[in-house]
Amino acid sequence: MSEQFTIRRAEPDDDSLIAALVVEGFLDKFRPVFGRRMDHSVKIMQKWVGLEHASGGVESLVVDSAAEIVGSVGIRTAESREDVLARGLWRTLTRNLGTPRAVWATTLLSYPRYSWASSEAYVERLVVAPEFRQKGVARGLLAAAEDLARESGKVTIGLHVSGQNIPALRLYEDEGYEEVSRQRSLITGYFLGIRDWLYLRKEL
Numbered sequence: 001m002s003e004q005f006t007i008r009r010a011e012p013d014d015d016s017l018i019a020a021l022v023v024e025g026f027l028d029k030f031r032p033v034f035g036r037r038m039d040h041s042v043k044i045m046q047k048w049v050g051l052e053h054a055s056g057g058v059e060s061l062v063v064d065s066a067a068e069i070v071g072s073v074g075i076r077t078a079e080s081r082e083d084v085l086a087r088g089l090w091r092t093l094t095r096n097l098g099t100p101r102a103v104w105a106t107t108l109l110s111y112p113r114y115s116w117a118s119s120e121a122y123v124e125r126l127v128v129a130p131e132f133r134q135k136g137v138a139r140g141l142l143a144a145a146e147d148l149a150r151e152s153g154k155v156t157i158g159l160h161v162s163g164q165n166i167p168a169l170r171l172y173e174d175e176g177y178e179e180v181s182r183q184r185s186l187i188t189g190y191f192l193g194i195r196d197w198l199y200l201r202k203e204l
């Protein structure tokens with residue numbers, strides 16, 4: 001990663017920019033989830049990121065270039081308060097989407113299924129703005145996430161990736177991550193075009 005980029009811990013004011021990056025980076029996944037309510041997606045994601053920081057055991061890192069945030073990643077190093085997280089997310093979804101669409105969104109967003117392990121950090125929503133890709137930003141973020149995991153006393157780090165996300169799979173493979181399990185979902189296969197979710201892990 002070149003010197004024009006700086007990695008730092010995210011602050012609460014960054015939540016809306018992280019949300020916008022995530023929605024842009026995962027448009028293929030979010031369009032079928034939010035449907036005609038896509039204009040609410042950044043607001044929902046911002047609330048979700050805020051909830052993860054407050055009750056989800058997750059910390060975020062961001063990459064600055066000039067005055068702009070051009071990449072971000074979330075790292076879970078503590079167990080989440082699932083009840084608070086789920087209640088908060090459900091409230092946001094129903095307020096923004098209405099109950100039927102919220103049920104639908106919750107179903108699709110519940111994949112891939114994740115189980116917490118105390119010795120393992122978990123990487124999520126790694127994303128780089130399209131115009132800043134293939135400059136080493138994600139590699140830098142991943143290395144910083146691994147440092148954070150080591151500082152938290154973790155012995156391994158894990159993440160989910162969809163089976164056809166070639167850029168991400170190349171990056172993880174290159175950085176020493178190995179597949180440990182695979183989930184198959186007919187629902188996400190049909191509606192998101194993602195049938196296989198791979199769980200990858202690396203020893204720290």
Ligand SMILES: CC(C)(COP(=O)(O)OP(=O)(O)OC[C@H]1O[C@@H](n2cnc3c(N)ncnc32)[C@H](O)[C@@H]1OP(=O)(O)O)[C@@H](O)C(=O)NCCC(=O)NCCS
Nearest residue numbers: 025126127128133134135136137138139161167168170171
């Ligand atoms: C996946 C993603 C985070 C990569 O970000 P990036 O900053 O472009 O990645 P880097 O520049 O750090 O690339 C590191 C390595 O990843 C691989 N890679 C990145 N983009 C690639 C592409 N388009 N095709 C093939 N390999 C690619 C290469 O191995 C690359 O190493 P190299 O530059 O030595 O060839 C980015 O494409 C993105 O935000 N995608 C949308 C969100 C997403 O899918 N996130 C991953 C969720 S699991």
